[in-house]
Amino acid sequence: MNLFDKSKGAPRFIDSLQTGENVSWFYRVQEIVKKKTKNGDDFLDLTLMDKTGRLPAKVWSNVGEYHKLLRAGDIYKISGEIRDYRGKKQITVSHLRALVSGDPGFDPGDFNETPPFDSEALLAEAFTLLDGNLSDPHLRRLGELFKEEYGPVFSQAYGAQKIHHAFAGGLLQHTHSLLKMILAIAPHYDLDKELLLIGALFHDIGKTAEFKTQPALETTLAGGLLGHLVISLKIFLEMKNKVTDFPEALSIRIQHLIVSHHGQKEYGSPEVPKTKEAYLLHLLDLLDSRLNIFSEQLKNGEAQKLFSDFNQALGTRILLNK
Numbered sequence: 001m002n003l004f005d006k007s008k009g010a011p012r013f014i015d016s017l018q019t020g021e022n023v024s025w026f027y028r029v030q031e032i033v034k035k036k037t038k039n040g041d042d043f044l045d046l047t048l049m050d051k052t053g054r055l056p057a058k059v060w061s062n063v064g065e066y067h068k069l070l071r072a073g074d075i076y077k078i079s080g081e082i083r084d085y086r087g088k089k090q091i092t093v094s095h096l097r098a099l100v101s102g103d104p105g106f107d108p109g110d111f112n113e114t115p116p117f118d119s120e121a122l123l124a125e126a127f128t129l130l131d132g133n134l135s136d137p138h139l140r141r142l143g144e145l146f147k148e149e150y151g152p153v154f155s156q157a158y159g160a161q162k163i164h165h166a167f168a169g170g171l172l173q174h175t176h177s178l179l180k181m182i183l184a185i186a187p188h189y190d191l192d193k194e195l196l197l198i199g200a201l202f203h204d205i206g207k208t209a210e211f212k213t214q215p216a217l218e219t220t221l222a223g224g225l226l227g228h229l230v231i232s233l234k235i236f237l238e239m240k241n242k243v244t245d246f247p248e249a250l251s252i253r254i255q256h257l258i259v260s261h262h263g264q265k266e267y268g269s270p271e272v273p274k275t276k277e278a279y280l281l282h283l284l285d286l287l288d289s290r291l292n293i294f295s296e297q298l299k300n301g302e303a304q305k306l307f308s309d310f311n312q313a314l315g316t317r318i319l320l321n322k
Helices: 063-069 119-133 137-156 170-189 193-203 221-225 228-240 248-260 276-300
Strands: 022-036 042-050 053-059 075-085 088-098
Touching: 022 063, 042 063, 042 088, 053 075, 063 088, 119 137, 119 170, 119 193, 137 170, 137 193, 137 228, 170 193, 170 276, 193 228, 193 248, 193 276, 221 228, 228 248, 248 276
Parallel strands: 053 088
Antiparallel strands: 022 042, 022 075, 042 053, 075 088
8 A cells, every 4th residue: 555645634743643553744854863773774763743742753765865855854745654662652664755835735834833831821920920929129120131032932942852841832841840849949948039030040041042943953053062051151141231230149149050050060060059049959950850751751652561661861761551
């Protein structure tokens, strides 16, 4: 049966695909990696996407031809079978071709990534939390400037490329979680919640410049050469300089929160946490990222599998079938 040019019925979005079925639909190729099997044969390892998510794909035949055809960020008509590989869905590609003008069923809107939640409502809630808990006039003004300059891009930015919150709106969801946890935990330990709230707001803002999503998700020049810690620090300093008479000691404490939140120098922080607030921000950042990995594994894992594949970030396999 030749599935290649059959485009009948509703769109075959990634989040609706089921193991064992054949599919022939339009997908954007986000990533292309040419690899070799144990026997030395070439194959292509692809990442496909549409507005509902991403899906790994493997090309075992016509590798040379397809490798020349493919370009990251472009949309292709892809046919193949959805298979299970170590508890996750992937497509084994049988055919692919470039998009043709007038292709029946194609809708460019199917590739506009949107957050998997109401980003406007979550953004409004985040700034409501800040507004209700910042009394220091310098920090309040800093929050206002942040909202004015970064609100729209903040609500759509990725939290990462692969590890955690790796989706449109992921940065907002991650930061919102930190704000709520800070308000719950800081009072218990008599910590400076206002300092922590601003630290959480700025800690990853550099990710808005570390990645670009069009035509494909990839690291920018600044992201690759500086990294998001340096970019976040730069954004904070530039914005802080717009606030009249911003206290230098307060500035340094916020900078410390930003540069130390990875926790260890081998993980990219130029300095380790040296205040209780910095240590808490590091732990909350780690907690939220790891629990998001659990959530994504549970969402994307095959229902019939008891455990996931080994996850490098978690250092274990997780229970899927409760």
